[in-house]
Amino acid sequence: MESREQLLAVALHMLAERGYAGVGLRELAAEAGVTTGSIYHHFSSKEDLVRSAVDHYADRVVEQQQDLLASDAGAAERLWSVVEWLVAGEADAGWRRDFSLVANVELRKLPGFDSTYRRLRATFFKLVREPVRRGIASGELRLPEGATVEDVVSLVIAGIVGSLEMHAQRALRVPLDRQLRLHMATILQSLRPVPGAATGATEERRSLAGERTTRAAHGAARSRAARE
Amino acid sequence: MESREQLLAVALHMLAERGYAGVGLRELAAEAGVTTGSIYHHFSSKEDLVRSAVDHYADRVVEQQQDLLASDAGAAERLWSVVEWLVAGEADAGWRRDFSLVANVELRKLPGFDSTYRRLRATFFKLVREPVRRGIASGELRLPEGATVEDVVSLVIAGIVGSLEMHAQRALRVPLDRQLRLHMATILQSLRPVPGAATGATEERRSLAGERTTRAAHGAARSRAARE
Amino acid sequence: MESREQLLAVALHMLAERGYAGVGLRELAAEAGVTTGSIYHHFSSKEDLVRSAVDHYADRVVEQQQDLLASDAGAAERLWSVVEWLVAGEADAGWRRDFSLVANVELRKLPGFDSTYRRLRATFFKLVREPVRRGIASGELRLPEGATVEDVVSLVIAGIVGSLEMHAQRALRVPLDRQLRLHMATILQSLRPVPGAATGATEERRSLAGERTTRAAHGAARSRAARE
Amino acid sequence: MESREQLLAVALHMLAERGYAGVGLRELAAEAGVTTGSIYHHFSSKEDLVRSAVDHYADRVVEQQQDLLASDAGAAERLWSVVEWLVAGEADAGWRRDFSLVANVELRKLPGFDSTYRRLRATFFKLVREPVRRGIASGELRLPEGATVEDVVSLVIAGIVGSLEMHAQRALRVPLDRQLRLHMATILQSLRPVPGAATGATEERRSLAGERTTRAAHGAARSRAARE
DNA sequence: GATGAATGAGACTTCATTCAT
């Protein structure tokens, strides 16, 4: 196999496992089946190698996301596609899980990765935002009271990010696919348009702004306890 | 302040910022206002220092969680308490955000931290599971069709973990408190007992197991596309 | 002895022997009786070590030259002092010979040593120029026809530099002190004021500008031969 | 041009600029317009390449010196020829300046270059010694009191070496040709036969041996001051 | 003859850790 590809693959894996500072070039080279010095025929420095690895796989992820973005299916259908894509990606034992960890955790620490980082985030946000926005425009979906499109997008993405990371950490106590599907189902349910009495539950739901006048005492007590 | 306390605080912060391998004892000592050699009067090694820092703050977190666990309020009320506690913790600029990052990201990489890691996770899971379980037992809550208590707990925790991490990474596009509250509200809504026709949405919701008979063609196509 | 002093001394010596790129820190440390890593307690880098060594000894040289500059003796007397100082310096087996080589040969190649280099040169030039200038002003000396003060200064210094370097290279076939004294005696003789017919040798001496009209043929032949 | 010639030329130049250890074969090859591996088709090792470069140019220098040696002109005339040859060599921007630096500075450091080194020195010394010796034998020249032929030869060569090196270092404050001509003129003047009372300056000139009886006190004081 | 990726020894530098003061 190509030395360069091998190095990229091993670099991503080690980066996910140990973080940038924990990556040792000697071990990395050995695991890729080349000698330490050979790294410098393909990359100009450790940082260049790591950056190349991240960018290489980021490109593949973004490509896949572009395919998903190009769909002309309905809103719910497209959101389910995202779930299927995530499940498929995490199911194989390949680079996708490593990439999730790197993108979510390590990328921010490395200097000069802002653009890659932003590109990944922006594409992923769009992948969720587009279906939601269009679904609402077409009446297929309906925002919960007081929520904006961005609120819903954040909700979806935070759930996905948390699920993937817990899965990668082996801290998820249910299968990942089940987790992601239930997550999406729950969100979609809260976006389902109800012809009748809207949701009528307003008086019971908390304000999203956090000021709860009816239970000030409880709130204050809780805040005090939580402060330390 | 005590040298030891200072060292613990700086260690947690640097661990969150740079990971275990990125922590340098010289810089750590300098930032804590002590000399390099002094570290070894308080701790036997770098690992001991880091372990002590994590354990020290883990103790404080678990204590706070124990307080929350001891509550005898209703199910929804207790879940809201968790949200309030999280919001309060992340709001201050203190150790809580650093600890979130360390607990979610770094802890798994360090050898010998399994027990701390498990203790933290177990307490946090219990913090969510207890109210849900009791709420269902008392009829205050009602599980969505096909979901188990553990499904719901995972849903809640993944959303929280994802939200906190995105917040820590400054990738969250809405305020953290708004995000967490909307998350909890959405979950609680899906757990709300409906006197009438249950949810009636069964025919539209996907099975959580992933086998979708009605749209086999689409699904196969998507899967193929998503594989690469 | 002080590690730092040892390192400076060994660094100067190795620099003289092998040049900057030829200096190996491992060997340098071993020769100074310390471990490789210890170098970095005293100096921030190889370049810092070398720079410090050069500057350290340059300071001592400049100090000694300042003492010589402060003399209020006659012109010839002061020029002889310079010779005596050089002879004394080169006679011992200490740092002076190494420093000569470094200052004359290596300094120019190292980046960032311009100021040290200029300081050394400037002081040394002044050491020769001052006595010459004053001797001429007072009538103690007298410039050869067509020569300027700077010509004479360059003459003196080039002879000294060449002598020291050949000595350092063991290419000088007479003792250094004898060489330097004869050099100075010859120069002083050419500066001796003659009461009678000036020098009268004008018609025999070549023009310093190089255009020799009377021997064009010879010159052309020579030039042809010399061109390759 | 021939790859081999290019490599030799670039090698000489880099050797002059950076010294043996500072020469990198990759960069050298690139600058010569060949690939790294190609070097080993022409030379068996880095040392072989450098040795070949020095020897190649040394041959050309020695050839030119042989031409000068073959002259049957008068003593002064032949010494002036040396000056003209030097000036012509340094005037072009070609290999001669690089070779001066290498021969004077780097050659001594390289193992195995003793023979080249000696050959160069010996020829150059002969180039000066022959005219002086013959000029004295024929009465065209006359040694200063107390000086030997070798003294004068050393004087001439040290002045030349110092001048060339200062010129190469851009530390010479007068034009090189003017410097060399004034140097030779001064030497020749001191060798001019005076029909009358010799030079009569004996009582004023210092003994070349260094023992100055008439100014013991001054000398002692100076020595003390110069020692440090 | 020419190429350039591969090699592995050795370069400079940083690290956690120790210890005499």
Added chain:
DNA sequence: TATGAATGAAGTCTCATTCAT
């Protein structure tokens, strides 16, 4: 307890040299 110079293993990187193409 505190200090900070010393240690030596390990880190990243460069080098001269080789070899399949």
